[in-house]
Structures are given as C-alpha cells and as structure tokens.
Amino acid sequence: MSADATFKPWVKRYPGGAPDAPATLVFPHAGGAALAYRGLGTALAAAGSDAYVMQYPQRGDRLTHPAPDTVGELAADLFDAGDWAALGPLRLFGHCMGAVVAFEFARVAESKGIEVSSLWVSASEAPSTVAAAPALPMAESEIIAEMVDLGGTDPQLLADEDFVELLLMAVRADYAAFNRYGCDDDVRIAADIHTLGGDTDHRVSENMLRRWETHTSGAFTVSMFEGGHFYINDHTADVAELVHAL
Template identity: 75%
Template sequence: MTGKTTGAQLSIKPWIKRYPGTTGTTLVFPHAGGAALAYRSFGMALAEAGSDTYVMQYPQRGDRLTHPAPDTVADLARDLFDAADWAGMGPLRLFGHCMGAVVAFEFALTAERAGVDVAVLWASASEAPSAAATSPKLPTAEAEILAEMVDLGGTDAQLLADEDFVELLLMAVRADYQAYNRYGCAADVTIAADIYALGGAADHRVSENMLRCWETHTRGAFTVSMFDGGHFYLEDHVEDVAELVHEL
C-alpha cells in the first residue's frame, strides 16, 4: 500500500490497518470477535472508492493478542480513540458492523467531547446502543459461543473445526461479549453526527425496526438502507457499501 503519510498518521498505533485513499477519512470497527484482517476486502474497496481508510484492531486478537481485554465497550472506544491523533484527519466517517457500530458510537461520543469532528456514523447490522441494556446477555461459555457463531454465519465452518483457530476465536469473542454485556446507554444520549443504518433484509437477528431505533441517538440526519442477505450481508455487497460510505 502506498500513499502520502502525514505527521498525524505517523502517530497511529501499528495495529491499526491503513488502506490509503485520496479524500476523507473512514474508520472501520469490526464485529464482536472480528479481527482487522477480516475487513481487508472492505478496507481495500473503501480506499479504491477514495476513502483514506483505517481498520481498527481490538485487544485479544491478531497483533494485540496479549493486550488486556477492555472492561466495557466505552473503554474499548477510548482505547481506539487514544491510538491516533484523529483531530488531524477529520471530519471522520465511522463504519461499524454489529457490535462495532456500538463501539463506533462510543468513539463518536469520545471524539465529540475532545473536539474532533465526526461527520457520519454508519451503523451496520446492529441494535441501537440504548437497546443493549435490555437485550439478553451474550453467551460466554465455549459451547454457547460456538453455537452463536454458527447461527450468525460469517465464519467458515472448516475453521470452526480447527482447534487452534477456535481457541483464538473464543478468546476474542469472549472479551468482546463480556464488554458488551457490561454496556448500557440511555435512549436520550445523542451524537451530532448523522447516523445511517444498514442491514440485511434476511437478518434474523437485527431487523429493520431494530435498525430504526438508531434514530434516537443522532441530532443530525438519519436513514435506513437494506440489502439482500443476512447478518453478514456486507460480504456480498462490499463494493456497493464502500461506494455508499465514501459518497456521503
């Protein structure tokens, strides 16, 4: 990957994966258990569309395997915010898938308090932050986590038969689920950034009505767009979603 490197970009933690683009800055927040590498295709598509793109890496996976797990989603968001001088790259576009959308929301709150401009948050296949406290707790036992992975899709069944892979996956998912289970957000907590919700029409976990609950969390514009597919609809619409995110 090539591209001009600014002073702000030199201060970015090495575990944030960059896909250089020409205009604007997009930050990508993976789903629970997801590593930055899983969003390589999306990061490349965003860069090809024009966005200078940064894919976040959460603790307990990849090159952050030994980093301690965050206590809550808000702690994770602050950890990611402190990983670079984002003020030098704004206004920011944030894209989060599933739990990543809630992490992105908390990141936007942190950025707003720090005076960093966030233009828009794309919330993909995620319940609204205020729904987290009333949702059933996510599983943390091994068998239940693996059943959850199978139900959600998005993980190659052959990989789930690999003991070494499963051990690392369980570490990452359990860390994220525990942080999410401790998270809570009131319905009247808002960000100035626009919120655009995206989802899969056949997603049996996050419905269009659930996506519409994100509207209460913005003081700006709000839209919902649905795509063919299930919870991981993004895998089949990488280029289309990348163009949509970059255009606004």
C-alpha cells in the same frame, strides 16, 4: 492524511490515494479481527476513502493486550491509538457490536472537539436497547453455536482447534464488555447516523435499525440489502461506494 498524523501499528490503513481523501474508520464485529475487514478497507480505498481498520485487544497483533472491561474503555483505547484530529471530519463504520463501539468512539471524539461527520451502522441494535437484550453467551459450546447461527465464519475454521481457541478468547472479551453496556435513550451524537442491514437478517431487523434515530441530532437513513447478518460480505463494494458518497 496529514504528514503529522501518527497511529499505533495495529491500526490497519488502506490509503485512498488522494491527499485530501476523507478518513473512514472501520470497527469490527465481536470476535472480529482487522484482517477480516481487509476487503472492506480495500473497497473503501478504491472508492476514494482513506480507510483505517481497528484491531481490538486479544487478537492478531494485539493478542497479548489486556481486554478492556467495558465498551467505553474499548472506544477510549481505540481513540488513543491515533491523531484523529489531523484527519479532519471522520466517518465511522461499525458492523454489529462494532457499531456500538463506533458510537462510543464518536462520543469521545466529539467531547474532544473532533468532528465526526457520519456514523455508519451495520446490522446492529441501538445503544439504548442493548441492556434489555438477552446476555451474550460465554460458554464455549454456546459461543460456537452463536457463530454458526450468525454466519460469517468459515465452518472449516470452526473445526480447527487452534483457531477456535483464539476465537473464543477474542469473543469472550468482546461479549463480556458488551454484556456490561448500557445507554439511555436521550444520549445523542451530532454526527449523522446511516444504518444498513440485511433484509433476511434474523437477528437485527429494519425496525431495530430504526431505533438508532434517537441517538443523533443530525440526519438519519436506513438502507437494506439482500442477505442475512453478514450481508456485507456479498455487497462490500456497494457498501463502500455508499459510505464514500455521503
């Protein structure tokens, strides 16, 4: 990392150790906090990347920060959190909604002349397909049912009223922004796009991942792992090695 680079304190950094370690920025799923990606950040650092895990408003140490109205505003908020130009070519990794946030972050970065070498898309529908998809739920009971269906959240935590209250605030903020999102088929970034998914994910299929190819003017790949929507929890080290290798 450049000695001149500065970042908001809520950007969680996991140093890769080498002075010239490439920067990998991690964008959590809807309702996800930076803490949930500590394992991936640590694995990326072990693989040789400088990992920077984003914290969205309405959770963790940004609990009182107002929620952006749109995914574009959220991406701009995250872009303004750091001196990304000082890090050289960036790698971006986003899981589920985080992949769309990362895509919009890449658009902002490229418009500012900052090179993004690759966007890693994990278990996410393509930007151009979001608007036609069913709206994400906003009612408490429906959100909880959605969390149970997707997996990735400890059922014991969902029985904790205080946890659920904070979770609902974060999820509603993210879902509201995502429900307003739209993107045309012909919107592209220069960065390569590499997609990853679980072979038993009942929400995001391999064919849905392949729709991302229309959004890059660079290279495109698809890699599938054993598991469901949160396959990444069982393959964290393998995913980190793959991201760092390209």
